[in-house]
Amino acid sequence: MDSRRLAYLKALDIDVWERRDGSARTSVLPAETLAPVQVRTVQAPPVVALKSALPEDDTGISKLGWEELATAVRSCTKCPLHATRTNGVFGVGNRTARWMIIGEAPGADEDRQGEPFVGRAGQLLNSMLKAIGLAREQVFIANILKSRPPNNRDPKPEEVRACIPYLYRQIELVNPGLILCVGRIAAQTLLDVDTPIGKLRGVVHSIATNRPMVVTYHPAYLLRSPVEKRKSWADLLLAMRTFETLQSGATT
DSSP states (O other): OOHHHHHHHHHTTOOOEEOTTSOEEOSSSOGGGGOOOOOOEEEOOHHHHHHTTSOGGGGGGGGOOHHHHHHHHHTOOSSGGGGTOSSOOOOEEOTTOSEEEEESOOOHHHHHHTOSSOHHHHHHHHHHHHHTTOOGGGSEEEESOSSOOGGGOOOOHHHHHHHHHHHHHHHHHHOOSEEEEESHHHHHHHHTOOOOHHHHTTSEEEETTTEEEEEEOOHHHHHHOGGGHHHHHHHHHHHHHHHHHHHHHHTO
């Protein structure tokens, strides 16, 4: 069994039996579920479409550097969420990362610590990244919203419009080679669709000046629905193959 797959299975508490010869097998995640996913690039103009709907006073965000941007996020009062948050959650990781992870919004742990994807969901995300050979410190992790919605409700459209310019600027500054979008809300927001996440998976979307984006389930959802973990592994394989193909094309 491939060592990456073995690490992922073990991290997700999927039973793996070790043979005496050191190999491993599992009846939970059969090999056919890991068959290559056909790559089909879907062109989408959501970044341009959403930017055109932003208030004029948000255009200055596109000129901010990292430290100015972080300060702006942590002191932002553009939507009512600032009144109920503990911390503005800017983002974390390598600011020149080749992979960028984008989620929906901070939860209770993230709001308290001021960092995205901590707690159990963050631990699972770390394991998912580790399975494809990436450490948390090697990627940049951010959310659509920088403030926690009360009771973890879905973001409201006006909250997204107020907050998403910060994410656009983060994408521009990081300049990632690939975006891994986790969760229904984040995927539907970035693609400007209401398509179920199950139909957004399995293809390579193209957003933000033709940056490839792969969609998968949110780690918090996987904790609630462990049967879907096998699908997220296929998504990770698709993301990895897409990135490796781009890298090989860039060096030829």
